[in-house]
Amino acid sequence: MSKGKVLVLHGPNLNLLGTRQPEIYGHETLADIDNGLRQHALLEDWGLASRQSNHEGELIDAIHAARLDATQAIIINPAAFTHTSVAILDALNAFEGTVIEVHLSNVHKRESFRHHSYVSLRADGVIAGLGSQGYYAALDAVIKAG
Numbered sequence: 001m002s003k004g005k006v007l008v009l010h011g012p013n014l015n016l017l018g019t020r021q022p023e024i025y026g027h028e029t030l031a032d033i034d035n036g037l038r039q040h041a042l043l044e045d046w047g048l049a050s051r052q053s054n055h056e057g058e059l060i061d062a063i064h065a066a067r068l069d070a071t072q073a074i075i076i077n078p079a080a081f082t083h084t085s086v087a088i089l090d091a092l093n094a095f096e097g098t099v100i101e102v103h104l105s106n107v108h109k110r111e112s113f114r115h116h117s118y119v120s121l122r123a124d125g126v127i128a129g130l131g132s133q134g135y136y137a138a139l140d141a142v143i144k145a146g
């Protein structure tokens, strides 16, 4: 039996990691990140599932499913939906566990439209600009909080 369960959600275009603007988003692929996170969680006796979608509704459905399957925490990089999606905010508001928002890049150093996040209105923590290390920092925070 694992100590807990965490869901990692990645929004649109993050399936292209490794080849998409590597000067901004790094050279690691999404599979590299997801595999590394899963191993890290396993070492701590936690279960970790991850999901990427380019479709807002699929991310919302995954958040709804997490309400029903004993997921303690969601680590989410909503990508461009960060800046546009009231629907993802509403879904996260209906989730009772911990929510941590992660961005690979420092969105505050970039175009002004990236400075506002709907998801931050719900997130318990926000990490930006640490590259893939941000996901690990989020996971460690979830695990330490138990």
Ligand code: DQA
Residues within 6 Å of the ligand: 012, 013, 014, 077, 078, 079, 080, 081, 082, 102, 103, 104, 105, 106, 107, 114
């Ligand atoms: C991002 C930042 C967003 O502004 C952008 O739309 C992304 C990725 C990041 O991880 O830095 O797709 O969330």
